[in-house]
Amino acid sequence: xxxxxDARRVIAGGVNSPVRAFAGVGGEPxxxxxxxxxxxxxxxxxxxxxxxxxxGPMILGHADPDVIEAVVAxxxxxxxxxxxxxxxxxxxxxxxxxxxxxxxxRMVSSGTEATMSxxxxxxxxxxxxxxxxxxxxxxxxxxSLLIKAGSGALTLGVPSSPGxxxxxxxxxxxxxxxxxxxxxxxxxxxxxxxxxxxxxxIAGNMNMVPPVPGFLEALRERCSAAGALLIFDExxxxxxxxxxxxxxxxxxxxxLTTLGKIVGGGMPAAAFGGxxxxxxxxxxxxxxxxxxxxxxNPVAMAAGLCTLEKLGAPGFYESLTQRTxxxxxxxxxxxxxxxxxxxxxxxxxxxxxVFSDDAPVRDFAQVAAADTERFRRxxxxxxxxxxxxxxxxxxxxxxxxAHGEDEIAQTLAAARTVFAGLA
Ligand code: KE4
Numbered sequence: 001x002x003x004x005x006d007a008r009r010v011i012a013g014g015v016n017s018p019v020r021a022f023a024g025v026g027g028e029p030x031x032x033x034x035x036x037x038x039x040x041x042x043x044x045x046x047x048x049x050x051x052x053x054x055x056g057p058m059i060l061g062h063a064d065p066d067v068i069e070a071v072v073a074x075x076x077x078x079x080x081x082x083x084x085x086x087x088x089x090x091x092x093x094x095x096x097x098x099x100x101x102x103x104x105x106r107m108v109s110s111g112t113e114a115t116m117s118x119x120x121x122x123x124x125x126x127x128x129x130x131x132x133x134x135x136x137x138x139x140x141x142x143x144s145l146l147i148k149a150g151s152g153a154l155t156l157g158v159p160s161s162p163g164x165x166x167x168x169x170x171x172x173x174x175x176x177x178x179x180x181x182x183x184x185x186x187x188x189x190x191x192x193x194x195x196x197x198x199x200x201x202i203a204g205n206m207n208m209v210p211p212v213p214g215f216l217e218a219l220r221e222r223c224s225a226a227g228a229l230l231i232f233d234e235x236x237x238x239x240x241x242x243x244x245x246x247x248x249x250x251x252x253x254x255x256l257t258t259l260g261k262i263v264g265g266g267m268p269a270a271a272f273g274g275x276x277x278x279x280x281x282x283x284x285x286x287x288x289x290x291x292x293x294x295x296x297n298p299v300a301m302a303a304g305l306c307t308l309e310k311l312g313a314p315g316f317y318e319s320l321t322q323r324t325x326x327x328x329x330x331x332x333x334x335x336x337x338x339x340x341x342x343x344x345x346x347x348x349x350x351x352x353x354v355f356s357d358d359a360p361v362r363d364f365a366q367v368a369a370a371d372t373e374r375f376r377r378x379x380x381x382x383x384x385x386x387x388x389x390x391x392x393x394x395x396x397x398x399x400x401x402a403h404g405e406d407e408i409a410q411t412l413a414a415a416r417t418v419f420a421g422l423a
Pocket of ligand 1: 112140233234261
């Protein structure tokens with residue numbers, strides 16, 4: 001019996017999160033037993049260079065000694081109090097310093113919880129119900145955000161999953177990402193009814209798609225004019241594409257920001273926060289209810305705080321950005337030499353590649369039209385060669401500070417061979 005078959009006996013789908021099941025690439029998922037730096041070790045003893053990094057958190061590399069030490073030392077003093085502890089104040093202080101638009105913070109335990117809470121806060125603070133999201137962006141699995149575009153451009157949404165009530169879907173409008181005209185039309189029609197816009201400032205759930213010039217600026221201007229809140233979902237881009245996230249990269253100040261992944265350093269922690277006057281609406285100061293038994297868990301705070309502190313090392317982002325560029329430029333060159341169309345993107349320690357000759361990729365339709373069969377063959381060819389990319393054509397990839405020139409060189413050598421087989 002395979003490990004996956006064994007898991008499927010007792011775990012729904014054999015995994016605790018769907019993307020891990022390899023449905024996007026075929027075959028059975030790889031089971032891991034340990035990781036260190038840029039490397040994963042499989043249950044059957046193989047070592048793989050890791051470009052998933054647990055979907056983003058492992059920016060320092062796996063099992064960073066300082067983070068592990070912080071976790072162990074904190075755990076020895078107790079795992080959870082369900083009461084305030086100073087570590088929560090310290091990480092909130094650090095987040096406010098690194099992301100100045102976040103004047104107040106609330107810690108939660110997952111990105112889903114962060115975005116769900118931010119949406120409720122926006123609705124409660126504005127007294128409005130309608131929200132705007134964008135096709136191809138993913139904000140976790142809360143009901144208001146599992147919504148796809150309705151039949152018409154501006155018709156209210158329809159559920160993208162069974163179990164989401166149609167009544168709730170009607171309050172979510174889904175627009176094409178990077179479509180400034182669609183944003184203008186939506187605000188012209190819905191303006192005063194809008195509680196908020198939520199957007200991944202760099203989309204990382206339809207591979208990697210950066211904003212076109214003017215897109216984020218249009219969202220900012222329209223939200224300010226309409227009295228709607230602009231929410232940047234930086235669960236993935238936060239501390240990943242720059243120390244201050246995508247908002248620092250593009251110079252746009254959102255009203256609320258959601259964080260996850262890196263902020264927990266690999267432990268279950270996430271956060272939402274922003275303007276002090278908006279956050280004052282959150283219980284217990286205000287009427288918008290939000291809570292969590294393990295919110296601000298000391299062990300998770302220790303992992304996150306140690307991680308954030310290490311991001312301040314001199315040259316951290318310059319080196320990470322260059323290493324990521326070396327990878328992506330090398331993949332582009334190898335694909336080109338093999339005559340394989342490949343569109344690539346990178347920002348900070350985040351990257352994407354799409355098997356398409358329709359570059360630059362700027363919306364979901366282009367990603368959906370890309371050659372996913374070629375991606376599948378590339379994924380497995382690289383896995384066989386000892387390199388682990390995200391098992392889906394619709395995910396971004398991540399480089400850590402532990403990825404050295406050797407890992408990049410080994411990856412590119414393998415890619416040259418695999419691309420040759422894809423031509
Ligand atoms: P979580 O609830 O999975 O912690 O965060 C949800 C979320 C929110 N916002 C953004 C921009 C995200 O990327 C995510 C989660 N990302 C996926 C991978 N693209 C997590 C992997 C998974 O679902 O297993």
